[in-house]
Amino acid sequence: MEARKAPARKDNVIIIHFDYDCFYASVFEAKNPALRSLPFAVQQKQIIVTCNYEARRRGLHKLQLIKDARRICPDVIIELGEDISRFRDASKELYGFIKSFSWNDKIERLGFDEVWMDVTDMVEWNMSCLNRNNLQDSFFQISKDNPTAGFQFDATAIAGHPYPKNYVHESTAQVDDLTLRLRLGSHIALYLRHQLEQHKGYTSTVGISTTKLVSKLAGNLNKPKGQTTVMPPLSDVDDEPSNVTKFMDDHEIGKVPGIGFKLAQKLREFALQRPAEIDPGLVYGGTKERVTVADLRTHPDVNSEMLEKLLSGPGSPHGIGYKIWCLLHGVDDTEVSSARAVPRQISIEDSYIRLDTMPELIKELMILSKSLLTRMRIDLLGSDDDFEPANEEGEVGNGTDLVKAVSVVGKKWLAHPKTLRLTTRPRQPLQPDGTRVRSFKRISHSGPLPNFVFNLNDTIERLADKLVNEALISMFRKLHPEKAGWNLSLVNLAVTNMSEAAGQSKTANGRDISNMFRKQEDVLKDFRVTDKSPFSPPKAKISGDAQDLSTTQRNGNHSEAREEDDVVPAKKGIEEAENVMFDADEDGETGWDDGDGEDDMDECCDECGLRMPAFAMVAHRRFHLQNAD
DNA sequence: CGGGGGTCGT
DNA sequence: ACGACCC
Numbered sequence: 001m002e003a004r005k006a007p008a009r010k011d012n013v014i015i016i017h018f019d020y021d022c023f024y025a026s027v028f029e030a031k032n033p034a035l036r037s038l039p040f041a042v043q044q045k046q047i048i049v050t051c052n053y054e055a056r057r058r059g060l061h062k063l064q065l066i067k068d069a070r071r072i073c074p075d076v077i078i079e080l081g082e083d084i085s086r087f088r089d090a091s092k093e094l095y096g097f098i099k100s101f102s103w104n105d106k107i108e109r110l111g112f113d114e115v116w117m118d119v120t121d122m123v124e125w126n127m128s129c130l131n132r133n134n135l136q137d138s139f140f141q142i143s144k145d146n147p148t149a150g151f152q153f154d155a156t157a158i159a160g161h162p163y164p165k166n167y168v169h170e171s172t173a174q175v176d177d178l179t180l181r182l183r184l185g186s187h188i189a190l191y192l193r194h195q196l197e198q199h200k201g202y203t204s205t206v207g208i209s210t211t212k213l214v215s216k217l218a219g220n221l222n223k224p225k226g227q228t229t230v231m232p233p234l235s236d237v238d239d240e241p242s243n244v245t246k247f248m249d250d251h252e253i254g255k256v257p258g259i260g261f262k263l264a265q266k267l268r269e270f271a272l273q274r275p276a277e278i279d280p281g282l283v284y285g286g287t288k289e290r291v292t293v294a295d296l297r298t299h300p301d302v303n304s305e306m307l308e309k310l311l312s313g314p315g316s317p318h319g320i321g322y323k324i325w326c327l328l329h330g331v332d333d334t335e336v337s338s339a340r341a342v343p344r345q346i347s348i349e350d351s352y353i354r355l356d357t358m359p360e361l362i363k364e365l366m367i368l369s370k371s372l373l374t375r376m377r378i379d380l381l382g383s384d385d386d387f388e389p390a391n392e393e394g395e396v397g398n399g400t401d402l403v404k405a406v407s408v409v410g411k412k413w414l415a416h417p418k419t420l421r422l423t424t425r426p427r428q429p430l431q432p433d434g435t436r437v438r439s440f441k442r443i444s445h446s447g448p449l450p451n452f453v454f455n456l457n458d459t460i461e462r463l464a465d466k467l468v469n470e471a472l473i474s475m476f477r478k479l480h481p482e483k484a485g486w487n488l489s490l491v492n493l494a495v496t497n498m499s500e501a502a503g504q505s506k507t508a509n510g511r512d513i514s515n516m517f518r519k520q521e522d523v524l525k526d527f528r529v530t531d532k533s534p535f536s537p538p539k540a541k542i543s544g545d546a547q548d549l550s551t552t553q554r555n556g557n558h559s560e561a562r563e564e565d566d567v568v569p570a571k572k573g574i575e576e577a578e579n580v581m582f583d584a585d586e587d588g589e590t591g592w593d594d595g596d597g598e599d600d601m602d603e604c605c606d607e608c609g610l611r612m613p614a615f616a617m618v619a620h621r622r623f624h625l626q627n628a629d
Numbered sequence: 630c631g632g633g634g635g636t637c638g639t
Numbered sequence: 640a641c642g643a644c645c646c
Contacts, residue, residue, distance in 0.1 A: 023646095044632045063631070084633060111635070111646025260644050315642060317638055349633060421640095427630085438630070444640065489630065 004303045006245070007322075007331045009235050010210070011178060013120040014185040015336060016192070017207045017215035020094065021224040023113035024081050025052040027090045030201040039073050042081035045351070049081060053224060087112050094200055099339055101192060103144060106336040116212055117192075118336040123184045127177070130155060135175075140187055151191055158183055159190035160206070160227035163218060163247055167231050178232050182208065186229040193227065210234065213332035214244060216257055244330035249294035256293065258327050263311060267324075270302075270310055271295050297328045342380055342415040347494035348372045349423075356487040365472050368493045369464035373453060376495060377406040377460075382414045408456045417495035420449040420467075422475045425490035442490070445475045449495055 020026060024042040029035045029052065039058050041051035048064045058073045069076055081087070091112035098115055099107050103125075106118035126140050135155035143149040153159070157169055170179060185208045196202050206227035207218030214230055221228040233242045241249070248256075253271075254264035268276035271291045296302050308321025317323075326332065348371045355361060423444035428437040450471055453463055472493075480486045 045630085047631065049632065082632070088634085109635090109646095114646065257645070262643070315639060317643085343635080344637095345635070347634070351630075351632075353630080425630095436630095440630085442641085446640075492633090 006236050006329045007304075007326045009244075009331055010333060011234050013118055013210055013335075014123045014181055015209060015212055015215045016117045016119055016185060016189045017209075017212070017219055018098065018115040018117070018193075018196075019205045019207075019216075019219050020113040021203045021205055022050045022052050023091075024050045024087055025055075026202055027087055028079055030090070033201070035077065039076045041069060041076050041078050043078050044080075044082050048078070051076075084112075094196065094202060097196065097200055098192065101142060101195070102339075105339045107339050108337045114216070116215065116336045119185060119188055122188060123181050126184055127181060130180070140184065140191070142188070142191070151187075153187040155180065155183055155187075158229050158231070159186040160208075160229065161222045163221060163228055163230045164243060167243075176232065178234070182210075182229050182231060186227065189227055189229075209244075211330065211332040212334055212336060213257060213327065214247065214330050217251065217255075218247070245297075248328065248330040249292060249297065251293050253291045253293060253296065256327050258332075259324065263320075263324065266311055267291065267296060271299065293328050341382075342498055344498060345494055345496040346372065346375050346379055346417070347421075347492055348375060349490060349492035351425075351490045352488060354487060355489075355491070356484075361476070361488070361491075362468060362473070364491060365468045365476075365493070366464055368491060369467045369472070370460050372493050372495065373460045373463050373467070374406060376417070376453070377408065377411075377456075380413055380415050380417075380498075381406070381408070381411040383410055384412055411456070413454055415498040416454065417449050417498050419446050419495065419497040420471060420475070421446040421492075421494040421496060422472055422479065423490075423492035423494070424476075424479055424488045426480075427487040427489045429485075429487075442492070443479055444492075445479045446496075447471060447475055 025035075025040055028040065028042065036052065037054060039052070039055035039060065041048045041055050041060060043049070043066060046066055048060065048062065048066060048069050050062050051060045051064075051069075055073060055076055058076075060069050060073055060076065066078070069078075091109070095107070095109050095115055098117060099105065102117060102119075103121045104118060108116045110116070122142070125144065126138075129141065130138055138153050138155040139150055140153055141147055141150045156175075158167075162169075170176075189206050189208050193204050193206055196204055203225045205219045205223045205225065207215040207220075208227065208229040209215040209218055218228040218230050219226075230243055230247055233240075234244045236242045236245055253259055253267050254261065259267070265276050268289060268291045272289065276291075277289055304322045304325040306321070307324050308319070311320045311324060348368050350364065350368065352364070355364060421444055423442050425440065425442045428439050430436055450467065452458070452466060455463065
């Protein structure tokens with residue numbers, strides 16, 4: 001009985017999860033906005049890896065075969081996306097942009113298109129500045145030391161969508177702090193989404209919650225260009241399931257982050273009392289059996305210890321049962337990790353239809369080596385006095401031998417990888433009956449990374465040649481001792497085991513404080529509030545629908561987003577969702593202004609002498625009062 | 630043959 | 640070195 005109790009929640013942090021909408025397609029669209037209104041898809045090998053929402057409206061979807069896509073939508077415009085350097089660059093740029101708003105540098109990337117940001121400190125600061133008697137006329141400070149930077153918002157309401165959909169916000173008077181902190185989280189999320197779209201041209205879908213787990217899943221409720229906040233109660237009370245429990249309950253077990261294919265199959269098998277049907281990998285939305293979180297969470301035999309027995313085996317982590325039990329309840333204590341200055345690993349790979357001779361292999365190893373060495377110079381080289389990695393262009397077309405130069409002057413290595421790894425995926429030999437067993441197993445061999453790769457005076461071409469001949473060929477022979485008979489479907493080259501350069505900490509945190517401030521100032525100076533008009537409270541759109549109450553930030557003109565926002569979802573099963581973001585006020589007033597005008601500093605603080613607009617002074621005075629001791 | 634990446638744990 | 644997980 002004890003073991004069946006829901007694990008305790010902490011809920012003391014506020015986390016925003018960003019997911020850029022159809023990211024690869026958006027990277028092309030950012031460069032060429034005309035694509036936005038056309039059906040557009042990105043191709044890798046024989047499949048569409050992602051497509052924009054116009055293409056989806058016409059029946060296309062991710063991971064679709066090119067020939068199917070062309071049959072369904074002959075008009076579709078397709079670009080090749082096998083060279084992922086542009087996506088990597090865009091991902092880093094957006095990550096850096098979001099990071100420039102963070103106070104604590106707790107900001108973590110997952111893949112290229114997802115980012116978690118822990119905004120606990122910004123939210124706490126602004127909580128202390130609220131006037132509880134007039135929550136509607138609130139001001140959110142986005143900079144600790146500049147009280148004028150920020151935006152006005154209505155702290156009696158949520159920005160975007162709440163979960164549950166029918167959530168009704170509490171009366172102004174006795175709202176609890178957790179609810180208030182989540183509201184503030186929703187408003188800073190909306191603001192950051194707006195900045196991303198205005199300044200970088202990317203729309204995003206966002207979830208706001210107290211854990212990485214729930215914030216990530218919450219975003220899925222309002223896609224694309226939407227945001228969802230999971231509202232209290234977050235903890236179960238007696239037998240009354242919390243909103244988090246209800247939210248998690250609806251998920252298919254394999255959709256829970258942390259429960260992958262293997263664990264999901266084991267859990268399904270237990271719930272169904274028979275082996276779970278095998279998923280025919282390529283079929284989209286296949287007939288996979290639906291076992292939900294609720295099925296397991298409410299199952300009388302399921303508890304932490306039982307899950308440990310069910311799921312543990314050779315190679316499984318300790319405490320897997322407890323961890324899964326927590327996930328079923330939406331409990332996840334993992335922190336948003338601090339920004340790292342350098343990655344833990346850099347790898348480059350390509351796949352092949354056929355690669356079975358030494359000359360061909362050497363040619364491919366040369367191409368991969370040049371790519372890898374170029375990536376090392378891009379990602380691991382920093383200016384002597386600079387905070388960020390150099391990050392200059394330096395492209396290696398995977399299929400060509402062209403290598404543009406990475407500027408190397410005045411740069412030094414931020415980290416020295418110590419290990420070189422060569423991975424291959426052997427293709428299974430033909431069976432007697434002429435068929436082939438598909439295998440995705442990889443084998444790898446590691447060795448010390450020769451020091452000459454750090455020599456900046458040598459060309460990439462020459463270093464790659466030395467790397468292939470002095471290290472990789474002998475490593476390959478250890479992987480494949482046979483003279484012939486091998487055939488590779490994939491080759492991957494990696495450097496790992498980064499050891500920090502002297503005097504550098506591994507995280508960006510605190511590496512160069514003065515530089516950090518400079519960076520934040522650079523970003524903020526573009527966004528200062530310059531609204532000269534006396535503050536007037538924003539008006540929520542009038543409607544019987546509770547969701548409409550959520551649009552409570554006053555936004556500037558935003559014609560592009562507006563056009564798209566006005567599109568009401570088609571009845572078909574397209575994933576377009578209603579979007580409540582960025583409704584312009586009917587009177588056209590702007591809540592913030594990204595313009596270049598001088599700030600209108602019409603008041604001066606008696607305490608500290610800072611000048612700022614009158615509306616910001618209200619919160620600022622309260623700040624001094626709070627910190628009076 | 631479903632791309633080209635990443636992280637962590639044993 | 641490899642397998643699990645994530646996109």
